[in-house]
Each structure stands twice: as C-alpha cells, then as structure tokens.
Amino acid sequence: MRDLYDAIIIGAGAAGLFCAGSAGLAGQRVLVLEHGPEPGRKILISGGGRCNFTNLDVSARNFLSANPHFAKSALAGFTAKDFLALMDAAGIAWHEKTLGQLFCDGSARQIVALLLARLQGAELRTGCGVDSVRHDGVFQVETTQGRFSAANLVIATGGLSIPKLGASDFAYRLARQFGHEVVAPRPALVPLLCDEPWIGALAGVSAPVLARAGKMTFRENLLFTHRGLSGPAVLQASSYLAPEGRLEVDFAPGQNLEEALPAAKRSRAKAGLKAVLGEILPARLAAHLAAPYPGNLADLPDKALRALGAGLHQFAFQPSGTEGFAKAEVTAGGVATSGLNSRDCGSKLVPGLYFIGEAVDVTGWLGGYNFQWAWASGHAAARGLSTRHISEGAAHGE
Ligand SMILES: Cc1cc2nc3c(=O)[nH]c(=O)nc-3n(C[C@H](O)[C@H](O)[C@H](O)COP(=O)(O)OP(=O)(O)OC[C@H]3O[C@@H](n4cnc5c(N)ncnc54)[C@H](O)[C@@H]3O)c2cc1C
CATH class of the missing domain: 3.50.50.60 (FAD/NAD(P)-binding domain)
Incomplete structure (x- = not known):
C-alpha cells in the first residue's frame, strides 16, 4: 500500500x-x-x-x-x-x-x-x-x-x-x-489594555517590577504602552489573570518605601517628591506620581508619605481586556x-x-x-x- x-x-x-x-x-x-x-x-x-x-x-x-x-x-x-x-x-x-x-x-x-x-x-x-x-x-x-x-x-x-x-x-x-x-x-502572554489616559501618556516607559496575578509573581520589566501595559512581567502575569482580574504591581521590589519616604523627609526636607521618586522610578513615572504633591517633602505629612510608599508596593491596575489573539504570544x-x-x-x-x-x-x-x-x-x-x-x-x- x-x-x-x-x-x-x-x-x-x-x-x-x-x-x-x-x-x-x-x-x-x-x-x-x-x-x-x-x-x-x-x-x-x-x-x-x-x-x-x-x-x-x-x-x-x-x-x-x-x-x-x-x-x-x-x-x-x-x-x-x-x-x-x-x-x-x-x-x-x-x-x-x-x-x-x-x-x-x-x-x-x-x-x-x-x-x-x-x-x-x-x-x-x-x-x-x-x-x-x-x-x-x-x-x-x-x-x-x-x-x-x-x-x-x-x-x-x-x-x-x-x-x-x-x-x-x-x-x-x-x-x-x-x-x-x-x-x-x-490569549496568553498578551499585552493588557487599560483605559486610564495617564497610562497611555507614559507609553515607552519601562520599569523593573514585581507583577502579581492571583498567586503568581514575576520579577521582570513592565512597559507602559499607548493602549495599556506590556513587557515581560505583564506578559507573564497575563497568562494567570482571571477575566476582569486585577494586576498588582510592586514598583520597588525589595525596598521598603513605607519607611524610606518618611525617612527621606527627615534627611532631605527641602527635596521635592518628584526628585526622590525619580531616584527609585523612571523619571516620567515619578513625575506623574508626584504631580498631586507639589512643594517639598517637608510639606507632606508622614501619613501621606507612608501611604504613597505602601501604594507603590501594591499598585493595582484594572485592565479592561487584552490585545487578543492578534498579539498574544x-x-x-x-x-x-x-x-x-x-x-x-x-x-x-x-x-x-x-x-x-x-x-x-x-x-x-x-x-x-x-x-x-x-x-x-x-x-x-x-x-x-x-x-x-x-x-x-x-x-x-x-
Ligand atoms: C511573536 C511570537 C514570538 C514567540 N517567541 C517565542 C520564543 O522566543 N520562545 C518560545 O518558547 N516560544 C515563543 N513563542 C511561542 C511559540 O512560537 C509557540 O508556542 C510554538 O511555535 C508552538 O509550536 P506548534 O508547533 O505547536 O504551533 P505553531 O508553531 O503555531 O505551528 C502550527 C502550524 O500549523 C499550521 N496550521 C494551522 N492550521 C492548519 C491547518 N488547518 N492545516 C494545515 N496546517 C495548519 C500553521 O500554519 C503552523 O505552521 C512565540 C510566539 C509568537 C507569536
């Protein structure tokens, strides 16, 4: 035959x-x-x-x-x-x-x-x-x-x-x-869509982070895009993200910003928050996060600095969806x-x-x-x- x-x-x-x-x-x-x-x-x-x-x-x-x-x-x-x-x-x-x-x-x-x-x-x-x-x-x-x-x-x-x-x-x-x-x-290993305009405004900014989806964490880079978030940390987390699930990001893994920011206020009272955050985060991201807090560190209550520090370790993104099969690896x-x-x-x-x-x-x-x-x-x-x-x-x- x-x-x-x-x-x-x-x-x-x-x-x-x-x-x-x-x-x-x-x-x-x-x-x-x-x-x-x-x-x-x-x-x-x-x-x-x-x-x-x-x-x-x-x-x-x-x-x-x-x-x-x-x-x-x-x-x-x-x-x-x-x-x-x-x-x-x-x-x-x-x-x-x-x-x-x-x-x-x-x-x-x-x-x-x-x-x-x-x-x-x-x-x-x-x-x-x-x-x-x-x-x-x-x-x-x-x-x-x-x-x-x-x-x-x-x-x-x-x-x-x-x-x-x-x-x-x-x-x-x-x-x-x-x-x-x-x-x-x-779709998995896929960029995420986020509706908030500030995210698109940071397109091109990349930061080393710890991204968490459910119980899984990935310590790699996050990339802001015109439509949302990408970069290896986000792609990895996307595979584990439940529909309508939240992506949690630690922007300063291994550090303790909850203590470090109030401590910076004591040692450098005249420094601006933007400059201090700029030593930890990419400059454009630091500028965005510091925008609501003009003036010197001395002007900010410890409580606000602690909350800001804690928030940067547990920053929650709520994606509206993914880029779909057209972009999924x-x-x-x-x-x-x-x-x-x-x-x-x-x-x-x-x-x-x-x-x-x-x-x-x-x-x-x-x-x-x-x-x-x-x-x-x-x-x-x-x-x-x-x-x-x-x-x-x-x-x-x-
Ligand atoms: C942009 C991109 C980059 C990637 N980079 C990596 C990487 O660096 N490392 C890594 O490990 N993985 C990577 N991947 C994932 C990896 O490419 C896939 O997991 C892998 O190719 C799967 O192999 P497969 O043979 O199962 O499927 P495929 O490689 O998709 O092959 C399936 C084949 O079947 C053919 N086919 C489909 N339907 C039919 C049909 N009805 N009749 C006949 N033929 C058909 C398709 O044309 C295709 O040639 C990447 C994926 C993408 C999209």
Missing part, C-alpha cells in the same frame, strides 16, 4: 517538524501537511528573530494546564540538554540572555534549518489545506492536494495566536470530532489533557491519534518554555508512533 504512511502530521510548526524528524529517524514513513506557504513561520519571528529556543531551568511549574502534572513525562523524556546537543552537533552558536533563556547568536532561521535537516525521509507539503479527516481503520485525510492515508495522525496545528501567520482552530475542531474535550482557548487552553496519555500525547479515545505542541492545554511561561514543550511533546508522540505499525492500525480495524 504505497500511499499509506505510517503517520501524517498536520502542521509544520515547531512541534510538527520536530515530531516528524524524530519519527523519521525511528524509521517511520511520515507525511507533514502545512497549509501555509513555508514551514516554521512562528519560529522565524520568535525571540526578536533569534528564537528563545529553550530554557536552562524547565519544570512543569513553568506551564499552565488543567492538569499541572501532565507535561512532566514528555518534558523528562526530552530535555533542554537534549535540544542543546542537537544545536551543538549542528554547530549553531547560542547564548544565555537572562533567567536561563537561550537564544541563537545568529538567527532563528538556523533553528528552522536544523529542523528541516532532521526531516530525513519525511515528506513535507506546504500550501496544503486539510478539508476533512475520516477514520475507518486508517486515517483518511482529504486535502487541497488530494487524499492521503496513514495508520497514525498527529495534530500539530498550534493555537489561535497570530492568525496572520496561519493559526487556526483546526486542532480543536478535530479533537471534538473524535470526542475529545477542549479547554476554552484564551501563545494560546492558553486547548485540547484537554484528560483525554490524552501523558507518556506520548496519544488519544485515550482513538488509538493512533496524537495532539502535540500548543494545540494541547499546556502553556509555557515566557522564556523558551513553549518551544521546549513543542520539542518534548513532538518527541514523545514520535516515540509513541514508533511502537505502532501500519499493520497494527489496519488489521485491528481501529
């Missing part, structure tokens, strides 16, 4: 390409179908063009999921070190930027080239839209380039983020078709992990069906975690595939 592949992988992004490479190396005959014009488009724009391809410190704690344990098995089966071994073997130079985040020295194109070089033997069709999928012993995939059949089907079509790069809800529709549940997708939610085996991301309902990467309800923090999940889940599924055979799928009438 020449036209029967061991596996068809739909989606040639990070997860699909990596899975195809691993499956091919294990001797599987694989076909990858991509509806976009080229593979790995998100990889190319990631990490400002340098791709933050993994993180030195990856654990299930760095991921959101209805089942916080689900990612553990795949992450343990293919680690950041394993990916680094591939980078080193390919001679791709990399560096740690901050917080364990690893980037290419050169360009994200090197990662796509690495993934394509690994494809050995796998067939890749771009510009190939998928019309429908049937399962009658084998998977029959009707596409704009004809019908293809395989014993196994891997869905690697990602989430809803950045529709202009080919994002689609295909994974969710297909999951439902085969009886799987889908955790409602929502990832999609939280997705194919429910309850229907998947954590060992290989295979369906518990339909043998031979797999879901990997961002399509699954596993969402990483900012910092290389989402790519590590793509590599690890792709690798896990490839291992699952290689334990199944064409004859197994067909003969058992699955």
Whole structure:
C-alpha cells in the first residue's frame, strides 16, 4: 500500500517538524501537511528573530494546564540538554540572555534549518489545506492536494495566536470530532489594555517590577504602552489573570518605601517628591506620581508619605481586556489533557491519534518554555508512533 504512511502530521510548526524528524529517524514513513506557504513561520519571528529556543531551568511549574502534572513525562523524556546537543552537533552558536533563556547568536532561521535537516525521509507539503479527516481503520485525510492515508495522525496545528501567520482552530475542531474535550482557548502572554489616559501618556516607559496575578509573581520589566501595559512581567502575569482580574504591581521590589519616604523627609526636607521618586522610578513615572504633591517633602505629612510608599508596593491596575489573539504570544487552553496519555500525547479515545505542541492545554511561561514543550511533546508522540505499525492500525480495524 504505497500511499499509506505510517503517520501524517498536520502542521509544520515547531512541534510538527520536530515530531516528524524524530519519527523519521525511528524509521517511520511520515507525511507533514502545512497549509501555509513555508514551514516554521512562528519560529522565524520568535525571540526578536533569534528564537528563545529553550530554557536552562524547565519544570512543569513553568506551564499552565488543567492538569499541572501532565507535561512532566514528555518534558523528562526530552530535555533542554537534549535540544542543546542537537544545536551543538549542528554547530549553531547560542547564548544565555537572562533567567536561563537561550537564544541563537545568529538567527532563528538556523533553528528552522536544523529542523528541516532532521526531516530525513519525511515528506513535507506546504500550501496544503486539510478539508476533512475520516477514520475507518486508517486515517483518511482529504486535502487541497488530494487524499492521503496513514495508520497514525498527529495534530500539530498550534493555537489561535497570530492568525496572520496561519493559526487556526483546526486542532480543536478535530479533537471534538473524535470526542475529545477542549479547554476554552484564551490569549496568553498578551499585552493588557487599560483605559486610564495617564497610562497611555507614559507609553515607552519601562520599569523593573514585581507583577502579581492571583498567586503568581514575576520579577521582570513592565512597559507602559499607548493602549495599556506590556513587557515581560505583564506578559507573564497575563497568562494567570482571571477575566476582569486585577494586576498588582510592586514598583520597588525589595525596598521598603513605607519607611524610606518618611525617612527621606527627615534627611532631605527641602527635596521635592518628584526628585526622590525619580531616584527609585523612571523619571516620567515619578513625575506623574508626584504631580498631586507639589512643594517639598517637608510639606507632606508622614501619613501621606507612608501611604504613597505602601501604594507603590501594591499598585493595582484594572485592565479592561487584552490585545487578543492578534498579539498574544501563545494560546492558553486547548485540547484537554484528560483525554490524552501523558507518556506520548496519544488519544485515550482513538488509538493512533496524537495532539502535540500548543494545540494541547499546556502553556509555557515566557522564556523558551513553549518551544521546549513543542520539542518534548513532538518527541514523545514520535516515540509513541514508533511502537505502532501500519499493520497494527489496519488489521485491528481501529
Ligand atoms: C511573536 C511570537 C514570538 C514567540 N517567541 C517565542 C520564543 O522566543 N520562545 C518560545 O518558547 N516560544 C515563543 N513563542 C511561542 C511559540 O512560537 C509557540 O508556542 C510554538 O511555535 C508552538 O509550536 P506548534 O508547533 O505547536 O504551533 P505553531 O508553531 O503555531 O505551528 C502550527 C502550524 O500549523 C499550521 N496550521 C494551522 N492550521 C492548519 C491547518 N488547518 N492545516 C494545515 N496546517 C495548519 C500553521 O500554519 C503552523 O505552521 C512565540 C510566539 C509568537 C507569536
């Protein structure tokens, strides 16, 4: 049966390409179908063009999921070190930027080239839209380039983020078709919208903060934008923010402004609040916060200074929404992990069906975690595939 592949992988992004490479190396005959014009488009724009391809410190704690344990098995089966071994073997130079985040020295194109070089033997069709999928012993995939059949089907079509790069809800529709549940997708790692005009007036100002959403805190930079808030601290917190939830920001983490501001009044009574705050905060933010308090520190009651200091450690923003999937780096939610085996991301309902990467309800923090999940889940599924055979799928009438 020449036209029967061991596996068809739909989606040639990070997860699909990596899975195809691993499956091919294990001797599987694989076909990858991509509806976009080229593979790995998100990889190319990631990490400002340098791709933050993994993180030195990856654990299930760095991921959101209805089942916080689900990612553990795949992450343990293919680690950041394993990916680094591939980078080193390919001679791709990399560096740690901050917080364990690893980037290419050169360009994200090197990662796509690495993934394509690994494809050995796998067939890749771009510009190939998928019309429908049937399962009658084998998977029959009707596409704009004809019908293809395989014993196994891997869905690697990602989430809803950045529709202009080919994002689609295909994974969710297909999951439902085969009886799987889908955790409602929502934008994550996404800038927040805030209606207050003073925030837009500070656009471009960046400050190191501790941002808190629910129980999670992130100590990184906050950036004021024309429409609200962004920067790594805010993007991280956005993934944990409940709808209509408040973002709490400590503008002076590790300091005690409640004591420091009244103390400054005693040591520098003639200084203005703007100047004192300007030593702690960016000048434009300090000027905004000090505007209601003209005059010298000596003119301000200790009580007001203490309240101002305390307020800067617990500054509450009430976002009116997010910039949505058009700007979200990832999609939280997705194919429910309850229907998947954590060992290989295979369906518990339909043998031979797999879901990997961002399509699954596993969402990483900012910092290389989402790519590590793509590599690890792709690798896990490839291992699952290689334990199944064409004859197994067909003969058992699955
Ligand atoms: C701007 C930006 C920067 C990012 N930077 C980083 C970073 O530095 N580090 C990091 O870890 N993560 C980063 N991410 C997140 C990361 O890119 C994703 O989590 C990762 O690409 C997910 O891989 P995936 O293969 O699951 O999905 P994708 O990479 O989205 O790939 C899915 C593929 O499926 C194709 N597809 C969709 N529907 C269909 C269909 N119906 N038929 C056929 N093909 C289909 C798509 O065209 C796409 O090629 C970034 C995301 C964005 C948007």
